[in-house]
Amino acid sequence: MREEVYNNIEAWFENYVAGFESEIEEIGTNIELKKNHSFRVSELITELSEEWELDEADLILARIAGLLHDLGRFEQLIKYGTFSDTEQINHIQLGISTLEENNLLSELSDEESKIVIDSIQNHNETLLPKSISPTSLPFVKLVRDADKIDILHIVANYYSNNKQGSNKRLEMELSDKHDISKKVFQSIINEKVVDYKDVMTLNDLKLQQMSLIFDLNSKKSFKIISEKTYLKQIFETMPKKDEVIDTYRQMKIFLENQL
Structure with missing residues (x-):
């Protein structure tokens, strides 16, 4: 896989996120927070990948999965005003629907697309299902690690430097x-x-x-x-x-x- 494929998806992602606006300051702050989180997760995957012995094509694929893992958070935040997942408002399903509606993985093979979707679908499961394919599993674990590291980065910074209640959505109210x-x-x-x-x-x-x-x-x-x-x-x-x-x-x- 070529770097150009990642660059095309990144350009789409930037344009997609730019389309979300809100008059509510806290929601605008959280849109930017999730955008930056997505980019940092993709960057962290590069940093972590040395230990996973990925070749260049696999690294690009993992970075695509990392960039898109929270794609559904933007619609969730704008339409429903929350980061809390329910059966009706689940950011994973919203993200996968957005990905499919925009044919975003058209430059990937069927196997590569499945790896990205598996990584998105399982990035915040408490326990990984045993049904995940051996091909997808390393990518899923890598995205999960990068996501968790940056979540800790975000919340450690927020709790340490902000007054309690200043971002109720981040605090899950x-x-x-x-x-x-x-x-x-x-x-x-x-x-x-x-x-x-x-x-x-x-x-x-x-x-x-x-x-x-x-x-x-x-x-x-x-x-x-x-x-x-x-x-x-x-x-x-x-x-x-x-x-x-x-x-x-x-x-x-x-x-x-x-x-």
Whole structure:
């Protein structure tokens, strides 16, 4: 696959995102946030790819999947004003529909198109289904790692530098109570990614985001998160309750053991 294919899709993506405007300042901010996130995920894939031994064609394909993984977020935000997925408003299905309606993968083979769609479809599943093809699996894992790293980058920066409530959509409109849900606590103690359905408060959300480290796939991913101190930054914005301290300690030890 040629670099030109990526460049054509990138140009379409830029034009597509430019078509979304909102008089609501917070929505406009989040459109820009998701646009930048998409580009950073694509760039991170290049950085992580050394460990995955991808050839040039596979790297371009992975970067396309990374750029498009959140394509449905823009329509979700403009039409429904939220980042919260439901059966009716799911950013993955919105993204795949947009991709198909615009024949965006026309320059790819059927196998390459399937890899991109599989990567989009599975980039934020709590558990990967066993039905994913062996051909798609490395790409899916690579996109998932890059996505998680940049999510931690975004939220660590937001929580550290902004007043609570300044971006309610990024906070999933959750209340800023000090309580930590028992299921959230137990998931982390068991070194599992917190299921979003168990998130009840903003502090639960912060722990859920930190718990993404339990589902990383490469040593380079752990190294980036450790060096950038994302977990520490988020922890410092949380109440120093015993449950918070215990979960942070568990995650810190887990992260150190992967390096």
